[in-house]
Amino acid sequence: MNRSAPFLLALGLLAGRAGSTGEPPRILYVSPAGRDAWSGRIPAPNRDRTDGPFASLARARDVIRQIKAEESQPGPITVQIRGGQYYLDRPIQFGPEDSGTAAGPVSYVAYPGETPELIGGRRLTEYRTPAPGSPVVFHLPDSGGGPWQFRSLFVDGRREVRARYPNVDPADPFRKGFLYAAAGPDRVAFGVTVSGIHNAGDWLEYRVTLPVDGSYVLWLHYGARNEPYGLASMDGRCAIQVDARGPVPLGDLADTGGWSPVRWSRAATLRLTAGEHLLRWQNQKGGGLALDALALCDEPAWSPGDTALPPPDRGGHLVLRSAKDFVRSHGRQITVSGAGAGPRDAIWCGPGEVHPAWLSTPGAEVHIFQSGDCRAYSEILSIEGYDPKERRLLLGGPEARSALNPGDRYYVENVREELDAPGEWYLDSGAGTLAYLPRPGFGPRSEVIVPQTNRLLQLEGWPSAGAPVRYLRFAGLTFRDTDWARGGASAGYGVGDDGAVYLRDAEACVVEDCRFLDLGAYAVCVTRGRGNTIRSCEVAHAGGGGVLILGSSGNRVTDNHIHDLGEAYQHVGGIVLAGGGASGNTLAHNAIHDSPRYGISLKEPGGHNLVEFNRIQNTGLATSDSGGIEVTQHDRAFRSGTIIRDNLVADTVGYSSTSGTPTYLSWGIYLDSFASGYEVEGNVVCRSWNGGIMLQGGRDNRVEGNLFMDGQVSQGTLANFNQQSAGLQVMGNVIAYSSPGAVAFDTGTLGPGVVRIDRNLYFPPRGALPTFGAAGATTWAEWRRQGRDLGSAVADPRFRHPGAEEGALLPGSPAFRLGFKPIPLEQVGPRTRRCTCRIRPAGRVFWGTEKKTRD
Template sequence: MTRFPAWLLALVLAAGMGRAGEPVQRFFVSPAGRDSWSGHLSAPSADGTDGPFATLGRARDAVRALKREGGGAGPVSVQLRGGAYYLEGPVVFGPEDSGTAQAPVSYEAYPGERPELIGGRRLTGFQAPPPGKPLQIDLPRLPGAGWRFRSLFVAGRREVRARYPNLDPADPIRRGFLFAAAQPGYVAFGVTVGGIHGAGDWLEYRLTVPAAGDYALWLHYGAANAPYGFSAMDGRCAVSVDGRAPVALADLEDTGAWKPVRWGRAATFHLSAGEHRLRWQNRKGGGLVLDALALCDDPRWRPSGADLPPPAQGRLVTLSAKDFLLARAPQMVVSGAGGGPKDALWCAPGEWHPAWSTAPDAEVHIFPSGECRAFSEILSIQGHDRATGRVALGGPETLAALNPGDRFFIENIREELDAPGEWHVDAQTGRLTYLPRPGFSARTEVIVPLTRRLLQVEGRHAPQGSVRHLRFAGLVLRDTDWARGGASAGYGVGEDAAIVLRGAEACVVEDCRFLNLGGYAVALDQGRGHVVQNCEVAHAGGGGVLVRDSAGNRITDNHLHHLGEAYAHVGGVVLASGAAENQVAHNAIHDSARYGISLKNAGGRNVIEYNLIQNTCLETSDAGGIEVTQHDRAVRSGSWIRFNRVADTIGYTSSFGEPSFLAWGIYLDSFASGYEVRGNVVCRAWNGGIMLQGGRGNRVVNNVFVDGQVAQGTLANFEGQARDLQLMSNVIAYSAPGATTFVTGTLGPEVIQVDRNLYFPPLGAPPRFGAGGGQSLAEWRQAGRDRGSKVGDPLFQNPRGDDYTLRPGSPAYLLGFQALPPPRLWGPRRRPCTCAILPAGPRFWGKGGERPVRQTRPGE
């Protein structure tokens, strides 16, 4: 197990201990209490003259007074009775509220009861409407926010602001979207088709030729095949028209990068007037990334970049590469390359509704392809041009290029309120309109959230310094709102949470349940020595636990699930901005819009271990179940990613509804360096179990990587910066037909040492390496790699049940593989996750075999 500094161990042990012999002083809070009472009784007295406090803020003030009067030398326990406490702003704690290591101050549930801190106001006094009719409530003016709130919670469910198209409850991730159209008369640049590098891959297009003639075929493409032994795709691919004999293509020299930058005049065809089928074929392997196709019968015509001038004589036919009718390319990726405007998109004719132009607070929620579809944006509608279909957009989140095919929906339109569960509030009049679901009544709980934070511990700017030794335990914290933009925009990781600990030390959050949040559950910022343990986070607009510029924290034994319901760029646990010496262990994290665990330019000596992570990267691309981003090339982290189980890492995105995927189980992005990746089991990640991008000194040892769909990993050598990598004594097994073993960049001996691995490809299919799987194992070994590795069955214990423990006699043991800890050590120890989780991989990839998996420890 991990060793932590002595100061941290002392803080953690002291957090639950009082000074020997010092009595615990108690205050009580109850929904039946009064702030004018003493707070020393757990229930109202018989004569009604004394009893518990009514509010947490009043109890905090009583603790302050106790300390000022010299009576707070021992531990203090503020116990909240069960029931609902409605907060319209956070309860704020400062340095004067601190405890000590021997005498912490606890705000905790009364034994056997579950108090609920609710971030808003419950609406009452309404009559349920007839079935199918909307409920309308004229709200009193709400403090602070007025009538502007972004969430509504009914019967414990986050409801949907009136939107178009309607949310599809059966498939809310892939259905219920519009798609940005191409600018009329303009071929759509910026949405590319890549991953078509395998021999036998093909794309088929339909085109209409206005007049007969000899047409030159031009391709706008990028290619970087020189590292794989050839400098042009000439003769390696071909085009056939209407099923006739293929014509080999020429003028496809390397561009030095995969981004499309060059037009090649590839072939000439005689075409009759009318409709034709054009099929591009990869015959010999090798990579192209296609952006656009153009056919012109004017021999003097030349395209340049996105400039397609009309021919002086003749006709021009253009196609976007993404507009294929049919395809066979198992590793194909359709993605945006970022060529469109950031503040406009186009709608197809007849798609725009007039009400959208006049709605005062209408929003476009879009996944922009200009930044790898790594995040979602929320944009304001500024106007619509009926003649061209152009939609002008604005707001603080106009950060990424918007391209044709980007998926989006329109929200906050009263006229689109037409599905049960949808709602709208008129910010001018305060009228709330809600279309109830079946079973709704006047007794149904309806919560309007009024705050983004519930408990705020603030020591950063206080002259007294840090806040220390506070403990929050046994509480339910729910129904908070969220703000647009700010720290959540683009690649931002957010900052709001139900509990914010900023400028604090040695505080504890334990045994709490967080539900229906606008942001994260807990944010630790500019502090150290905190513990977040045995908590559940469910249905958060952000993620689970956010750690920024904070050291020596333990995030352990938590259950974090259904994350990213407001913004998609989130994680179950995120360590950011220099967060160092943290332990993230024994958590169960599942169903996240993006990461399970992410380290964003984190500090050193972090330990990520014994976590269960499943169904991640469900709404975003270019991601990982466990992901590290490090931009500083000089940093060597000295961190561990070990003994985790990572399953079903999807990386979903789409263009015009056509799905594509890009994700790895464990993703060392950019220049992440100095990581030991050991003893992990990673299964069903689209691009494979491991990605080594451009870092140095990373060791990938003794892992089990199973069933990557298109490859088992990527060894990229990004910008030629990778050095001193090791990929040793791993088990790599897969069953997807045509899958590559490792996709690689240029790998000299100084880049990586690869050896003593056990490979188990589909029966009869040898391991394949390189950009398009073009290298055999023998060719791979000629470069000095895997000379001591073997091909054979690793003898898994029960692969159909996702138990990849190796049986005795596995050939992996002869290659130096060391037995992994028993699977019962994965995930939370005190309260294991028992959710019936349907693996996302088969659902997204269409492989069949859907079955719920009871996510608990084997043997229990």
């Protein structure tokens, strides 16, 4: 246990008891009907309106400063805030001079039975009545600080859409309503890779049309990293079949040391006639290739350069195919992904896709889901120009960080001419007008809010003077309608650094029983400081995520309901811990669902965090390479001591697409990079694409007593990334799955000392024995001959609710005989702020209704 733990515990207990010292608090009042010139000591205006509550929280704060200046120990002070709307154009700021003490905390709370709302903007009421089907036009009042600038609009409690093309598809917003980047004229076949074709029996079929009879050389542009598995080349291990003819073995397929396609192989020579042919590439003996292009050329001396192909000499003919353009395929792990090295500042567009108004509108933006960085985030780019000859759209801005490749999905936003769907809007900042195409039911009583601030409360200590903000409590308040800023800490892999309630260098502060609705960034951001509490709150429809803890220790985030996230940026989580100072935090009893990326994420955190009794569902809805609970740790020597236990993690999707063809990569619990020293126990993890657990390259991780259920590809991955893994234990788990093509575990090379795996109960489909995606061990017998699962069993675990994710087992389950302990799932989720949402399991939506090209 780290040495500061007793002090952190004391801070947490004091924060939890704020206001319970026994001394009755002094009470001040704030009301929309109040005046800042009054005393604030009575809850409503008196009869002759000479006294009453304050009008603003800032005035109450200033009066408390006066009280503290006059009294050395003022005792507890509570500000009760009457129901109604409080419009803010800047955050209310609190510093060390506003702090309470352990014996005299300062609280800002809702008046009993009422709901005060802190609104980060201005309400618009006057507009020009349009002709039917035309936009409503608001003439904006003086902003008081130059032209109006805002990225959000809220109408009747709903975030509306800046005018965009294509329009949002409300029935399927993650997969539909996009354009797709085209291939450049010199990159017709490159930039999108087909991988995961490493099992014997996998195949891909292509249709090609040849102009003349002739002898054609088949070239493959590929990458391969099989040497760690004992294969120096793929020569003779795969073949090409033309129409109904026999297979022709392929050669010149030396190992390249990596999976990015970097080399051309002169793989075979085929005698072909003019006309259409069906080519089937076959993996006959196992071992992997990653392909992004095939070429057929009837000029024997022709040779490709890299991806800028010279034309054949002497009137020869060249036919190219992108590897992604297969017409049929077979293979349980085939993945189509944009792993090419496209430009960061341009995409190519299809004929007629670029609208002239995009180029003439200041502030027009391309929102693109890049594929150059693991499809993990989206970028917001400015339009810089257009080359109509090449149909090349030039892009820029601080977020232009990743390679953009053919097939990347995108849309264009903030163009007046695209204002064509109910709920869309456009701000003409120069003219001071807002055009809004109303939804049915819009009228004079509709609430229209334009935000003016990103933050509503700002608590900041003075670290240079050793003066944190301490013992402030906020309870029962609603925070809504804030804005967000482009780029900055949210660009690329950045997790952001902002929140509607922002605490910097704060200690023992409490945010509880609050609602955060329609926000620009995170609901609560805690940076540095320690011992703060965020509990029993609801966060819904945030532009970022729920709670962001940056380098802050000893905090408690408990009993919160956090859902419908990432409406501005997708690289977000319900709760995120980031930075080495993020140690000793407790994340417990939260319900988190419907996130484009993570449920809970730990980014290079400190040690001894506790993640327990959380219910996490429907994550990775818009990004790939994702986890319901995810850890990133690059320090190979660090051992975390963090515990992840008794959580329910369901429907981790990991969605992306190439030209609309889906691709998935996700695990329910994902220990990425070199995350080491974690205990993963007693969790139920179901319906993740790649399985319930990923151990990437870390050491000394223990995975015990979990239920991993219904992964689509596998139930877990033991990657041994960079051959760094050691001391792993996978013991006493129940591993049950029904997908007929799935395996129990996918693995890298598992040499001596990498993993101890035993006492597990396997329940594969249709009474079969489990299979594995492992070098030299694909069957149960081969797996056990390598010394694994010698004390394990294959049997029906006897679920109390068959097919449900609750994971309760009936008495007498054979799992108990192997040491499996009942998982206390009745304790999972919030104990106070319970989730009552009707949740559609995303795994069934994405995988059950998707039309696949695979057999």
